[in-house]
Each structure stands twice: as C-alpha cells, then as structure tokens.
Amino acid sequence: MTTVDEATAPALDAPGREPGGRWRRFRSRLTPYVVIFPGGLWLVIFFLLPMIFMLSLSTQQGSVVDGYSQVWDFGTYSRAFSNYHDQLIRSLEYGLISTVLQIVIAYPIAYWLAFRAGTRKSLYLFLLLLPFFVSFVLRTQSWNFMLADNGFILSWLKSPSIFGWHLPFHLGQSFHVLATTPAVIGGLTYNYLPFMILPIYVALERVDPRLIEASYDLYATKFRAFRKVIFPLSLPGVFAGVVITFVPVSSDYVNAHILGGTNNSMIGNVIQNQYLIVQNYPTASALSFILMAVLLIGVFAYARALGTEEVLEVAAR
Amino acid sequence: MTTVADTLDAPERAATPRGPRNKVRTRWGDRMLYGYTWVVILWLMAPVIVMILFSFNDTKGRYNTSWQGFTFKWYKPENLTANHDLVQALGYSLLIAGVTTVVSVILGALIGIALGKYRFRGQASFNLLMFAAISAPEIVLGASLLSMFVTFNVPLGVPTILIAHIMFSLSFVAVVVRARVLTLDPAIEEAARDLGASPFTTFRRVTMPMIYPALISGGLLAFVLSIDDFVVTNFTAGGVVTFPLWIYGTSKLGMPPEVNVMGTLIFTGGVILAIVNAIVARRRARL
Numbered sequence: 001m002t003t004v005d006e007a008t009a010p011a012l013d014a015p016g017r018e019p020g021g022r023w024r025r026f027r028s029r030l031t032p033y034v035v036i037f038p039g040g041l042w043l044v045i046f047f048l049l050p051m052i053f054m055l056s057l058s059t060q061q062g063s064v065v066d067g068y069s070q071v072w073d074f075g076t077y078s079r080a081f082s083n084y085h086d087q088l089i090r091s092l093e094y095g096l097i098s099t100v101l102q103i104v105i106a107y108p109i110a111y112w113l114a115f116r117a118g119t120r121k122s123l124y125l126f127l128l129l130l131p132f133f134v135s136f137v138l139r140t141q142s143w144n145f146m147l148a149d150n151g152f153i154l155s156w157l158k159s160p161s162i163f164g165w166h167l168p169f170h171l172g173q174s175f176h177v178l179a180t181t182p183a184v185i186g187g188l189t190y191n192y193l194p195f196m197i198l199p200i201y202v203a204l205e206r207v208d209p210r211l212i213e214a215s216y217d218l219y220a221t222k223f224r225a226f227r228k229v230i231f232p233l234s235l236p237g238v239f240a241g242v243v244i245t246f247v248p249v250s251s252d253y254v255n256a257h258i259l260g261g262t263n264n265s266m267i268g269n270v271i272q273n274q275y276l277i278v279q280n281y282p283t284a285s286a287l288s289f290i291l292m293a294v295l296l297i298g299v300f301a302y303a304r305a306l307g308t309e310e311v312l313e314v315a316a317r
Numbered sequence: 318m319t320t321v322a323d324t325l326d327a328p329e330r331a332a333t334p335r336g337p338r339n340k341v342r343t344r345w346g347d348r349m350l351y352g353y354t355w356v357v358i359l360w361l362m363a364p365v366i367v368m369i370l371f372s373f374n375d376t377k378g379r380y381n382t383s384w385q386g387f388t389f390k391w392y393k394p395e396n397l398t399a400n401h402d403l404v405q406a407l408g409y410s411l412l413i414a415g416v417t418t419v420v421s422v423i424l425g426a427l428i429g430i431a432l433g434k435y436r437f438r439g440q441a442s443f444n445l446l447m448f449a450a451i452s453a454p455e456i457v458l459g460a461s462l463l464s465m466f467v468t469f470n471v472p473l474g475v476p477t478i479l480i481a482h483i484m485f486s487l488s489f490v491a492v493v494v495r496a497r498v499l500t501l502d503p504a505i506e507e508a509a510r511d512l513g514a515s516p517f518t519t520f521r522r523v524t525m526p527m528i529y530p531a532l533i534s535g536g537l538l539a540f541v542l543s544i545d546d547f548v549v550t551n552f553t554a555g556g557v558v559t560f561p562l563w564i565y566g567t568s569k570l571g572m573p574p575e576v577n578v579m580g581t582l583i584f585t586g587g588v589i590l591a592i593v594n595a596i597v598a599r600r601r602a603r604l
Contacts, residue, residue, distance in 0.1 A: 032431045032434075032437040032440075033431075033437065035427050035428075035431040035435075036427065036428050036431035036432070036443065038423075038424050038427060039424035039425060039427050039487050040428065040443065042424055042483065042484060042487060043446060043447070043450060043484065043487070043488070044446075046462060046480055046481070046483075046484040047446075047449075047450045047453075047461075047484055048446065049465065050461035050462045050464060050465040051461050053461065053464045053465040053468050054461040054464040054465075056464075056468070057464045057467070057468065105357065108350055108353055108354075109350075109353070109357055112347075112350040112351065112353075112354050113354070116347055116350060116351070124354065124358075126591070126595075127358050127362075128357075128361065130358075130361070130365070130588070131361045131362055131365050132541075132545075133365075133583065133584045133587035133588055133591075134368065134580050134583070134584050135544075135561050135564065135580070135583075136545060136547070136561075137547050137561040137564045137565050138368065138561075138564050138576065138580050139365065139368075141564055141565075141567070141576075142364030142365070142367055142368045142572070143364050145371070145381065145571070145572055146367055150382070151382075151383075152383050152384060155383070190360070190361070193357075193361065194361070243452070247452060248454060248455065250454075251454035251455070251456045251457070253456070253548075254547060254548070258565075268456050271456055271460060272552075275460060275463060275552065276551070276552070281464065281467060284460065285460065285461075285464050288456065288457050288461070291454065291456070291457065292453065292454065292457045295454060299452070
C-alpha cells in the first residue's frame, strides 16, 4: 500500500521527483480527474446536458397530445418574443428598479455596520439575517396577508374610527396595495435586500482604515473623505451585489404571483405557466433561452463596462 | 480607529468655527444611521413577527383573517397534525433536504479538494462550469431539467427533485470546501506520508479533520438551499408537494393558522440552533 504514496502527491511536484517510471507519473496526473469525476459528471449530466435538451425542445413542433417532432423551427423564438416581450421588458424594468432601491437602502446599513457598529457588529448581522429562518415563500405570503384589501392593516386605515376615536383621515374603500406594481417591486426588494447588504458590507469592511486616516491628515472633510476614498473603494461590493441580485430578481415569479395582479406578470410567470400548465414546451423553452441570453449578456456587458473581470470573481465568492 | 486622525485633526478643527458643529452633526448622523438600521431590521422582520403573532390567533374558521384573541390551541399536537397534506409536505421537505445534504457534501467536497489541491488541465473550464451553475437563474435550471425529463419521459417525483437539488447545492459546497483547502499547508499531508501513512489514512486522519469545518458549513448551506427551494422544485416535482410548494398553493386562499405554527416552530428551532452554535464556537475559540 505504501508504494502507492507517490500517486496521490500533488501533480505539481510529481514530475521528475523520482525516476519511478511513466505509469506512476501518469497515475498521479490522473488523480484530480478521478477525484472530481463523480461531482463533475453530475454537473455535466444535470446542468449542461439539460441546456442542450432545452435548446432542442425549443425548436420542436407539435402538442402534448400528439407528441413533438424535431423540425429545427427557430421561428418559435420570434413568435415567443413578439407575444411576450411586454413581460420580458417588465421583468427587466422591475429588476432594475428593485436593484437600485436595494443599493439605496442597503448602503447606509452596510456603512453603519462596517464603521459604526463596533463590537456588536455580528449581533446586527445576525438580526439582518434572522428572517432567513423562515421560508421565503412563507414570508412573501405573510406580506400578502398583511397587505390584503381587508387585512388588519388596510381595514384599520380604511375605517373612519378606531377604538371610538374619530379619525381625521381615512383611506377610501377601493384603496388597495396588492395587485399593484409597487407591491411586486416592494416584495422583490424586500426578499433580496440582504444579498445586497452583505457584499457592500464586506467591501467596506476591507477598506484600509489608514487610507481614511490619511485623507483626514490631508484635510479632507468627512464628506470629502467618503466621496473620494470610502465610496470608490466600496464599489466592487456594490457591483457584486448587483450581479448577485439582478439575475434572480428579474427571473422571479413568486412575488408577482403572490403580491401582483394580472398586469404585473413577469417573464418567469409566463415560463412557469407555459411549462407546467399549458405544457407548450417549445414556447416555454424558447422563452427560457431568451431570458437566460438577455441576463447573461446583461451581466457580462456590465462586467465589461466596469472594465474588470473582478466583478465575476467577487460575485463567485 | 480614528484616534490618530482625531489628534492630528484637532488643531485644524479648533481653528475653524465649524469644527464643533461638525462633531455634533456626525453624532446626529450616527444616531440617524443607527435608527435607520433598526427600521430596516424591523421591516425585514415584519412578516416574521406577524406570522408568529397570528399563530396565536383564535380564529373560528379555516383561515387567518383578523385578530380574534389569544390562544395556544393551534400548538396542540392534535391540531398541529390535523392537516395531513401539510405534515406530509414538511416530511418530504425534510427527507429531500437530508438526502441532498449528504450527497452534495460528498460530491461537492471531492470537487473542492480536487480544485484546491491540484493544478490540472481543464481546471479553468470546470471553474467556469461551476460559476455558471451558481449564477444561472433558478428558473432556467428548473426549466432545462424539466425539458430533459420530458424528452425522456422520466416520471417526476422525489427522485427528480433530489437530482435537481443535489445539482444546484454541490457547486456551493465545492466553493466552500475549495476555499478551505486553499488555506491548508500541503506540508502537513506530506509529513503524514513521510511518517508512513497510506493515502487513505492521510485523507482520513489528516485531511478530513482539517476540512471538517468547511464540510459542516457547506452541508448547512446545502440543507438551507434545499429546504427553502421553491422554483427548481416547482419544475421538477410533478405531483409531489414540498413545504414551500404547499404554501405557494394556498396563496390565493389565505393562510391557515397551522402554517403560522409550523413556520414559528421552524423559526424558533433554527434560531436556537444558531445561537447554541455561536456560543459553542466562541467557547471553543477561547479554549
């Protein structure tokens, strides 16, 4: 058994260390492939291969009843796009608005956590992540419950008096929050906010305090030190946050389903409906491809525009 | 942190008339940021607080609507298990999350070790594959898998959910384990071999204990990702209903109080585990 030792030595220092023959060197070079094989195979079969089947499915014709046949019909793409470009554009719009809102809301918190929270930093981080102990569908459902037309919040605001007190102002009976655009964007922002706070916090946390001190030494005011030193150094965190949140937000359909109405359906709702209810697989898979292409191109163009591959590096972490 | 800056800054500040006011303003700024952080924490917690509150609601009907008075009745075991579909959904979720954790930790750890310990041809493309699997929209993961299952007429159910969950969790485990392996000193494993340990013994007695924390955190991540997953499960479940799917299905009807109770119990259990874990970790660090 001990003679096999060299076989597992790191491939880097294996060659030339011992004149132990080609077979042994070959085996040591093979080791990483053997170790990676089971998981790698799983990823290839259940992640990469399905993409090809999705592509093939999107060019087929037929129906659930009669079966599908491969005809390489790429017209499905243009038909799907022209039928559903409203939902696609709406998804990107919601994604954009929600991402901007998240940056605006998250930045001050990340700043406070990184520079002002002191020793209680981890406590506040824990508090910010506390909602994750409840399933996100359940939390969204809970928002639906709170904001319902006759729910406990709106029925209070709509009633002319509370506990016998006459209110000077109350909302009209037809006022509603659910099934509106703000409800969906609010839900999306709510659900993905922590994923924006964390990367910005990490970036701010990494800012070298000596740089800030140096800026004060050079007579920078607090605001100028922030604008010229802290903010630029925190940008990688913001970029990472955008990459992490924009893709899932734009492809989400849970918030639009639970909090939105028929006028708020996003591309995710269409894809889900086409796949699972209508079972029009060609249209559904074509739409999935369009969505993936748009988001991938968006993310890569964004990374390029910032002139750095680091964005993807940070996002990967 | 700012002590050096403060002392150096002091004369300059005293010289200008707006020095002290600046200080007052920063104190106000700090207070506002502090208050603001609490407002956002409360906003994030609002649906959880409402969920917990309404688990004690004495509703007369099937669904929660308005506050009817305080009661513990929904926590009674017979009421808790009265809704068989819900109990079954929770059972499925736990089963799937458990199996997913075990399998994805094994497969993901192997990938993480290979990527962290060796340099080999094709490594960069494998990293890209993993990055793509992590960053691809969930709906595309679910849709493409369903496309493949449809093509081969694979019946949907627990096995297809497991395939999907293991697929998206193992990359996360691999990333966590790789990060840990990269920090390890290869000299330690070499020392073990020099002392005559076989590769297997080296792995079991030296490598494993060193990457153990990464296996635990990777496993926790896989468990959480799996038990909370909605989108991919929605596409690969067929007729099987997991906990998130069950809640989604009730969305247009309203929430039955049992859901609030289940949610509250899971929340409390999770928080207690996290706190105990933090305390144990702190104790261990002090020793």
